[in-house]
Amino acid sequence: MAGMKFDLGGKVNAVLREESEKNPGIKLDALEIGKLIVEKYPEDAKKKIDRSRNENLTYEKLPEQLRSEILAHYKKYLKNHSKLKIDVSTRPRLFYYGQTEIDNEETKIISNVATSVSPIITEEEKSDYTEESLYTLLQQYLYNNSGYRIYSLPIPHHGSHGKGANANEWLHPDVVGFEDVREKYEENEMQEFIDKLSYTKLKFWSFEVKKIISPSNIRRAFFQTVANSSWANFTYLVATEVTSDEAEEELRKLSNLHGVGFIKLNKEVPSESQIQIPAKEKKDVDWDAFSLLLKNNKKFENDFAPEVNNIINVKGRKFNLKKWGIKEVSSD
Numbered sequence: 001m002a003g004m005k006f007d008l009g010g011k012v013n014a015v016l017r018e019e020s021e022k023n024p025g026i027k028l029d030a031l032e033i034g035k036l037i038v039e040k041y042p043e044d045a046k047k048k049i050d051r052s053r054n055e056n057l058t059y060e061k062l063p064e065q066l067r068s069e070i071l072a073h074y075k076k077y078l079k080n081h082s083k084l085k086i087d088v089s090t091r092p093r094l095f096y097y098g099q100t101e102i103d104n105e106e107t108k109i110i111s112n113v114a115t116s117v118s119p120i121i122t123e124e125e126k127s128d129y130t131e132e133s134l135y136t137l138l139q140q141y142l143y144n145n146s147g148y149r150i151y152s153l154p155i156p157h158h159g160s161h162g163k164g165a166n167a168n169e170w171l172h173p174d175v176v177g178f179e180d181v182r183e184k185y186e187e188n189e190m191q192e193f194i195d196k197l198s199y200t201k202l203k204f205w206s207f208e209v210k211k212i213i214s215p216s217n218i219r220r221a222f223f224q225t226v227a228n229s230s231w232a233n234f235t236y237l238v239a240t241e242v243t244s245d246e247a248e249e250e251l252r253k254l255s256n257l258h259g260v261g262f263i264k265l266n267k268e269v270p271s272e273s274q275i276q277i278p279a280k281e282k283k284d285v286d287w288d289a290f291s292l293l294l295k296n297n298k299k300f301e302n303d304f305a306p307e308v309n310n311i312i313n314v315k316g317r318k319f320n321l322k323k324w325g326i327k328e329v330s331s332d
Contacts, residue, residue: 009077016097027094034066137270144329145271152177155299173229175207206232214243231289234279236261
């Protein structure tokens with residue numbers, strides 16, 4: 001196999017190790033790594049081009065090809081090379097060599113997707129309600145009470161194309177949504193101004209939902225959120241309860257490092273839910289991750305993306321709340 005002979009994972013690891021020796025702590029994106037690989041391994045690069053079925057592949061285009069392959073297979077590389085790390089909170093995603101305690105924990109948890117490690121369910125996580133039952137409550141809060149009027153849609157993991165028993169939970173968030181920034185302005189002139197001069201008509205939100213956050217699940221839940229929701233402008237972990245001061249302190253520390261927000265969902269009175277830790281807005285959407293969701297999640301492909309496209313391109317189009325199961329609550 002051509003990919004095996006080239007050993008891209010080994011070259012990524014070697015390049016980052018060498019660069020870190022010259023500049024400790026350096027982080028590189030996949031394209032930068034691709035350029036360095038072509039530069040440092042010219043003979044292997046030539047062989048890869050010669051073996052390629054793409055007749056248009058050249059030395060100039062090879063770094064972009066390597067970038068795509070790195071992003072497609074990085075989880076396997078993390079598993080095979082213990083000191084290869086990734087910062088998934090940045091856009092583009094950055095790779096580096098070495099580790100801190102938090103980095104090691106993050107990479108270890110994210111790499112579990114490659115081996116489909118099943119989560120341990122603690123006694124306190126067992127309850128008479130399901131995680132899925134919280135999605136509708138979150139939808140109502142996001143649209144009616146969050147202050148942002150977010151149109152949101154649950155995208156279940158089942159029925160998708162991920163590999164491994166629990167792989168989908170690392171790729172797919174539980175709920176996705178968008179905010180139409182034009183709705184903040186009633187004046188038609190202002191809305192038209194945004195239409196013509198800004199590509200940021202919509203801001204995307206992504207949510208990972210848990211029943212509770214405890215010391216036993218905080219890191220797995222948090223880094224699962226980082227892995228499957230950092231593609232959006234706003235990334236949130238959602239739960240009905242944080243069970244201890246220890247878990248809350250850890251949550252705030254990790255949120256500060258990665259820009260992930262936290263919503264405490266009140267399952268009895270959803271309107272009294274709270275954004276307890278605001279997410280840090282990311283200017284750019286990770287379109288590579290968006291595309292991966294599109295290919296792997298049927299609800300995202302068939303329901304979310306087409307509606308987003310219609311809202312962006314059809315002037316004056318009103319969103320059908322019932323289509324996604326959102327109930328509008330009167331402010332009277």
